[in-house]
Amino acid sequence: MIKGFDSYTVDFTYYIQLINKQFRNVIEKGSPLFRTNAHNLFEAFLLEIPNEYRQLYTCSVCKKFVENYGNIVALSEDGKVEAALWGEFDGLMAPAFRRLKDLVEKSDVVDAFITSKAVLGVQYAGGFNHMHINVPEEIRYTGKIYTDIQMMFEKREDFRMLQQYIEEYPYDVAVDANNILNSEHLYRFEKCLGISNWYMDLHKKLRTNKKDSNNILWYAVATAPPGYCHIKNTMIGTLLDDIKFGLDFDTIANRFAKKMDPLQYQRPQTNPTRGNIEQGEKIVEKLGIKKSFSRRYARLDELNTIWEYNDATETTGKGFFGHIKIKTINKTNESLDIPATKITWKKFEETVLTNASKIEFLVPKHGNFAALLTATHEDAPPIFQWDNVEKRNPFSWYVYTNGSPCTRWNLKHDYCNVTGICYQPSMWYGKYPHQGKSIFLILDSARDVNGTQSNCLFPEMLINDLREIRKTIEAYSKEATLEGVYEASACGYKLEYGKEWNVSFRVTTSTGVCNYILDRWD
Template identity: 90%
Template sequence: MIKGFDSYTVDFTYYIQLINKQFTNVIEKGRPLFKTNADDLFEAFLLEIPNEYRQRYTCSACKKFVEDYGNIVTLSEDGKVEAALWGDFDGLMAPAFRRLKELVEKADIVDVFITSKEILGVPCAGGFNHMHINVPDKIRYTGKINTDMQMMFEKREDFRMLKQYIEEYPYDVAVDANNILNSEHLYRFEKCLGISNWYMNLHKKLQFNKKYSDNILWHAVATAPPGYCHIKNTMIGTLLDDIKFGLDFDTIANRFAKKMNPLQYQRPQTNPTRGNIEQGEKIVEKLGIKKSFSRRYARLDELNTIWEYNDFSETTGKGFFGHIKIKNVNKTNKSVDIPVTKITWKKFEKRVLTNASKIEFLVPKHGNFTALLTATHQEAPPIFQWDNLEKRNPFSWYVYTNGSPCTRWNLKNDYCNVTGICYQPSMWYGEYPHQGKSIFILLDSAKDVNGTQSNCLFPEMLINDLREIRKTIEAYSKEATLEGVNEASACGYRLDYGREWNVSFRVTTSTGVYNYILDRWD
């Protein structure tokens, strides 16, 4: 570059601003970034500059920037390419930048672009301004386990595998699998519904846009939730294999149920190796999550509830006995016994909860009793998929496989006051469909009397960074204990999406007392 403020130097500063504006506009569209195989870009750039100015712009810093980052593009969902840095600029140097745009948009994608850098290129050196871009925080890679280059390698492998699986499990097989899961006849089907929908929709895009098939796959790789590209190694892969091999529905359902057993699904079946334990030590240290493994029972006042019981009992407020609650005589206009109403959860939530002053739940002798848990140390870093630093949500839960007796939970087979109702924690602040859906009916005085012999760090709930050490975490969890059992006030009954419930509620409103049977979600 040349010093001074002649028209061409000022013009080039203007183009640096345009490059950053183009990059910002691409980022604001929310599209992922990719590397192409376009090369020799700086030479192509110089060839479009008039001969008399070419030597002035033969700059090593700018050359390195163009060769390292000039081939970055972005993709739409349908696979159309747009240069991330170069646009239809105007002015004296517009032909040079248009040439770069043309070359990178014609090239093939070879990588997902991931960077941990705040700035790409060198803004200023030797008194000259050079091509560079500022990387917004929202797209910078901040992982502590792998480097950005390692993550790019993983994405490259995901692309290779996904392309293989698209051929191995064609569209009709994907549709059959999706239809079976959506029929809700398979045990714990909700765990696979998210990835099944994703895979079938990907097949649909490829069916209607074969011209950009590789680009569509790259976009899928860059935007897929963790593990979605590993079709063969998931339960959806087992289902796809069974369909492909022509097994009948009963056989498919039985095989699926066996593998989805909570004691088997994503649960290591052998003790961790010495190497896995040592790797676990390193990962825990890198992530700074040692305190995150300490768990306790949650309290009702900590939860994101959709309904809570408010005790409106009066007191006299006077004298020595002024704090004692007066017997509440329910004043209603009800004069006729109303039969039990069978209702879905969605209708119950919309029509009943808003007017309910009191709710009672008929506790079954044996069933899906549950406890909500949280971090002992609230400042501990996130380890659950639905928890993050921007919106903390360190809550989790446990139920016993095949249920447990009500007596274990300090309850009896009778109506019990409901203290609160909430959705499962993974539904509070975002969408995590592979975690399923459920409602927690929190019950007065309910708690796991004997406590569980684990602190319930289940692999299917944890962040992807911990996947490779799940055997070590499982072994640790089995020996760890939960704190705060005496203070627990967030225990009760779990109603899972996709199952028939037929559970009874008694609801008090300003107009009377009504009986309901909730039979299913919707």
């Protein structure tokens, strides 16, 4: 650039502001960013500038910026392209920027764009301002395990695989798989329902918009939850294969149930290699999550409950005996011998729970008893998919495969006070449908008497950064122990969506006592 050309300095600063404004507008739409194969953009830019000004705008710093970042675009869900930097600007250089916009938007998307930089380009050098972009914090890549370049490479691989799977598992096969899962007849179907719905939706978009199929696939890759593009390597891939090979439903269901067994699904079956352990050390160190592996039993007062028992027994509050609790006399319907009302959980929640002052649960001799857990250290970084630094939720849970006896949980086969009710932690502050749905009934004095021989860090619950070292984590978890077993007050019974329950309750309200049988979710 030529020094002393004041009109240039003011004019070009104005265009730098317009470029940044265009970028912010694109980002605010929530659209992911991509690279196109547009090239020689700076040459095209200069050709649109009047001859008498062209030399003034010939700059090696700006050229590098345009060639490195000028081909960035945003994609909408239906595959429409918008240049991320170049807009319908005005003034002397409007034709040059319009040319860039046109070239970029007519090019093919070839890569995702991910950056950890706060600024793209050089803001000031040689006495002049240059083309640059200030990258908003909300879109900067902040991962600690991989670099932004490595993440872009991973997205390219995801795109390649997704292209392959769209051909390998065509629309009709995807429809059959989605219908089977949505029928809720498969064991632990909820683990695959999210990815199946996503894959089905993708197929529909591709069928209705073949012209922009490449862009639709790229958008799907950029916005897919972790692991969704790896269809072949997931349980949905097993289901799609079985349907494609023409197996009957019973065979499909049996094979699916076997592979979804909690002792098999995402659980390593062999010891970790030396290399996996060494990689685990590096990842744990990079993420700073050593404290997160220390777990303890949770307490009722820590939970996000939807109902709690309030033992506010009345006293006179007067005189020498004012502190003694008064016997509460409730109206009961026992003499009428009214049979129990069969009801779903959703109706129970809507019509009974809000008026219940006391709930008693008939403890079965053997069943789905469970414990809620949390981090031992309050400052332990998040390691669960539903936990994040903005909204902390370090809670998890465990149950025993095929259930356990009530005696193991310090309970007996009789009515027991319910001290609290909550949804499973993954449902507290967001939607994680692949984790399933369930309700926890917190029972008075319930605790795992001997404690479990593990600290229950299950791979299917953990963040994606830990996926590659799940064998090492599994081995660690088997050797670790849970703290606070005697302080536990968040243990009880787990009612899971998709199963028949037929569990009995006795509910006290201001009008009396009623008996209920909860048979299913809804």
